[in-house]
Amino acid sequence: MRYLLPLLLLVALFGMLMVRGYVHSEIAADHRIRPPAATDHVPDAVLDGGPVIDARGKGITSLRIPDHRIVLTFDDGPDPEWTPKVLDELKKYHAHAVFFVTGTMTSRYPELVRRMVDEGHEVGVHTFNHPDLSYQSKSRIDWELSQTQLAIAGAAGIRSSLFRPPYSSFADALDNKNWPVVKYVGGRGYITVLDSIDSEDWQRPGVSTILRNATPKGGKGAIVLMHDSGGNRAQTVAALGHYLPELQHRGYRFASLTDALGAPSAQIPVSGPELWKGRAFVFAVGVSDDATDVLIVALAVIGVLVFTRFGLMLLLSVAHTRKVRRRGFRWGAAVTEPVSVLVPAYNERECIANTVRSLRESDHPVEVIVIDDGSSDGTADIVDAMRLPNVHVVRQRNSGKPAALNNGIAHARHDLVVMMDGDTVFEPSTVRELVQPFGDPRVGAVAGNAKVGNKDSLIGAWQHIEYVMGFNLDRRMYDVLGCMPTIPGAVGAFRRTALDRVGGMSEDTLAEDTDITMALLRDGWRVVYAENARAWTEAPESVQQLWSQRYRWSYGTMQAIWKHRRAVVERGPSGRFGRIGLPFVSLFMVVAPLLAPLIDIFLLYGLVFGPTGKTVLAWFGVLAVQAVCAGYAFRLDREPMRYLISLPLQQILYRQLMYVVLLQSWITALTGGRLRWQKLRRTGVVEAPGSAPGQRRSSDNRRPVA
Template identity: 80%
Template sequence: MRYLLPSLVLVALLAMLMLRGYVHSEILADHRVRPPAPTDEVPRRILEGGPVIDARGTGPATSLRIPDHKLVLTFDDGPDPVWTPKVLDTLKRYDAHAVFFVTGTMASRHPALVKRMVDEGHEVGLHTFNHPDLAYQSRSRTDWELSQNQLALAGAAGIRSSLFRPPYSSFADAMDNRSWPVTRYIGGRGYITVLNTLDSEDWRRPGAPAISRNATPDGGKGAIVLMHDSGGDRSQTVAALGRYLPEMRRAGYAFENLTEALGAPSAHTEVTGPDRWKGKAWVGAVALSENVTGALVVGLSVIGVLVFVRFGLMLVLSFAHARRVRRRDFGWGPPVTEPVTVLVPAYNERECIANTVRSLMASDHPVEVIVIDDGSTDGTADIVEALRLPNVRVVRQPNAGKPAALNNGIAHAGHELIVMMDGDTVFEPSTVRELVQPFGDPRVGAVAGNAKVGNRDTLIGAWQHIEYVMGFNLDRRMYDMLRCMPTIPGAVGAFRRTALERVGGMSEDTLAEDTDITMALHRDGWRVVYAERARAWTEAPESVRQLWSQRYRWSYGTMQAIWKHRRALVERGPSGRFGRVGLPLVSLFMVLAPLLAPLIDVFLLYGLVFGPTRQTIAAWLGVLLIQAVCAAYAFRLDKERMTHLISLPLQQLLYRQLMYVVLLQSWITALTGGRLRWQKLRRTGAVGAPGLIPSPRERAGSGAGFGPDSGSGSGSGSGDADRRPVA
């Protein structure tokens, strides 16, 4: 069920895009126009006859002419939302009727205009669904073009029409051995083929006077006049009608529908019952696809702006951050040498806990280590006690969750400065020292460290490596410069005990307790900074299922934290500054942008299927290039090997979709009031600190590498001490 709703939404969006492409003739469009062919198989009476050909029934086909002093104005290729209303307004002004040969694609997209045509007394005919030359098409394709065209008419105006005009048609004497069989077949399907007597040539846009002259018959003869209300700029057609209609009226002409001019029954038949509802369903689905596509285009524009803004901010502010750190005169204040309490909340971490504690014993800063065993059932506490390490003690408690474990640890801490880490994380010897140096500034209440993924030898690990170095750590540099760091990662963070006590300690209100406490500290007026040299190595999820569970919790927890601290938007002082700077940035870059990011790939797929292919690929590669530049810069700042960026294109295609579905499910959970349980991830103990503690894989000779941040989109750490449901 976890995949069902997000997958259904994704499938529905793709279906809407496919329908949009279908209706816009971007799949089945065939723009071939056949050259002239011999005419020896066409009856002489047809070649020399009138523009109306009736090949219905079993008898010989007949042709009809328009009586003298009658004009049948015909408009092809519409309806067009811009020009068709202007044409209809002009016809209404002069009380003239006309015949509109509409395409199914345009009628499906603009059904209200078709209904207006019928309501105002005009006739509507078929011009196929998407305007192919039927001489190139099979009979099944011809039948489809007609039936889809009729379906659009039924949905738009509740009618069926017996009038048909072939695309690219001309005069009766232009009928040849290719078009004549099509005309006979169309007649056998119950349609009257309507050609034209005069071509206004408005498609050439020769000017209103020329259009009017081309549409004027000689000597009072009747005529069918070809014009267009779609297919481009039809301002000249509209202008020509304004002079043509009154001039021909003064010359004694009447403007009538085709059946009126011929004295025949109406070409329209009312559609009722299931056929009517099918038409309505079709038109409704097309309207929905147009609206959804429009919304997706807006979303794509939004994500485009967010991508450029985020990457621009990251590059500029990260560069400024790097320069500040490298300055010789930069410092937080007096060196911090006082002892530090390190809290390690742990729940069933037997595979990792020994490495974690041993890494702390190698620290070049004095530390007190407290392992808070949160009701483990696998002997985690016994393993720590069996190590018999100095300055390491175990506090046991019944399973109550990670926030409760941390608060219990704070109560037992013997020092003012408190470092928090996860039970699956290992520190380098310098990590604690680097992490606490910013506390030389009394305004600093918390410090975020640089968490790195240790198990990057798998594809999923490599993708997370790219994501964390490029996103989270580059983000932290940006947020540090903006003074609105949203998250102290649970894998490596430090706090003043005073600051924690002032905000009430770790809260159980959200599933992202690290994001929650960080936002609370900002609102209380404390500075939260980033110590990039304080590196920690953690174990990232190694399967899609585990990654899903972790990110689902992080995403949902981030939304909870944003909602919990929403009042900061309207408050004053430090809280208001964070609310009006930090909360919008977190909402845009950590929630909205990842949710919309897959639109880049959705429109790549759309462009590959429907076109324009080259422009689509170029745009997608452009976005990828921007990401690659940012990633390369982030890797350079973190002194990481560039070889991992080889998998960046694949990561963007696949990993981004997974994060989208996770976020979508988080939104669904939030909006439906669902409750999310903490899901314990399976650990392997595969991570050790480089040059300090070899991992099991290293001991086995696998040569596993090490890579970036274990934070999430919310920056949450990877520890999993809590299994209880949180609202």
């Protein structure tokens, strides 16, 4: 169930885009126009007859419009800009017309079709996608007609028996290719309405030319072709303002087709299932269009966030690297004082021995305090059995990680406190590198460089990329900006006085590392990044384990943001963090991952509906930017580039995973759910580089704690 709702939302989003492609003629669009053909199969009575062809019965009837009657017709609409203006002109002069609408436009702007019918105009079918029907099969023709009728029914509650083929002209222009279409459509119950006068307004020749083209000669009746859609129709609207009153003054009457012919109405009310199907279709199109507009805005937002984040990471990480790697750089006086290392552990029997032994290899004086949080697998007994000097075990009832850390702080003997996870191993230089920034008295906490130790599996390689590129470039950026949001639980150091001032580790959130870091920043302490303080942690090895870990991280981060929200309106260091750090964390750690799947959804949309080439190019452009950032991050961390081979797949699948995690976190937050400190299954395979797996090292040659 945890995956069901997020996946359903992804499917729904893609479904909405499918509907959009459907109604915007991006599916099955056919823009071919057949050149003129022979006419020997077309009856002479049709070629020489009127513009109205009734082929519904056994015989074929050709009809003309009576004298001093004009049937004004408008094709290709409705259009949200021009159709209302056309309707306003018709209403001003009490004139009626026939609007031959397409299904795509009707489904998108149903209120305009409803207005046409309410104001006494007739509506006719102009197909759904506006293809040349002479190229289409009978099944495609049926589809074009039925889908347009469905849209008309949903828009105005009617169906129409009037039909005008796309790209049609006068009756004498019918040929051996399009005449069979007229006969077939007649057999389906439609009257084909061509035109006898073409205003040629689609060419925008000027108002005077439109007026001249559209005026009948000698008082004859006519069906006049104009357009209310398909481009800029300002000339058409302006021409109507002269055309309607002038021809009315000459004695012409503007009528609907059936009125001009004295025939029964071509519009039949629909009810029951047909009506509700139409309304459901129109409603779905409306929701799809509205949702798509929002998605496009969201895609623009994620695009800006992605490029902004990558740009900042590259620029500011360069600044950070130049600062800390320049010759002679020092944080302050060298820090040589002993350090207390806290190791909270809950059922870590597979890892705890490697963790403790790595600390005893430290080239900086340490005391190690393992806080056993009610383990049931003998974790504490394993540490006791190792009998290592300056390694102490503190046992407590299961109370959670924050309580374990606070208990460790209470037992710590030194002013500098390093915190790590029970599944992590340090290099010999890690503690020394981690505490050197405390030479600056303004520094209250230091983030180390957490790295994935088990990166030889596909999931491990993906997380390795994430740690090196996402986390460590981010930390360099945040260090320069002075708003580091998180000290990683796997490797971080704190000044004890700073911890005391903010009340120690809080149990208010599931991301106690993010919570404490934000609290320190609000209290005015500097939080910095020590890139050479490397720690090797065992990343989750299955999607289920990874999901559980990221779910806790995401939910805890959201809790921490909410807890420290008042910083936005406060003054001093707290206000600076609130107006710089919190927006960055919210945008880059919550909003961006939640919207990121849109990149892949629109990739699929572009592959299906086009433009395929531009879509693929844009997607690879984003990937190229990510690859540049990843390559630079790997170079900074001196990591082999071979792991970047899986970057494209990592980007696609990780986006969906982070979407599921964040959406589930939102659901948990909104429903008031709570999570506990979750234990991930570990294998104990991670050793510090250069260590012999499973080797029990002698502690006799280790430096004692001063």
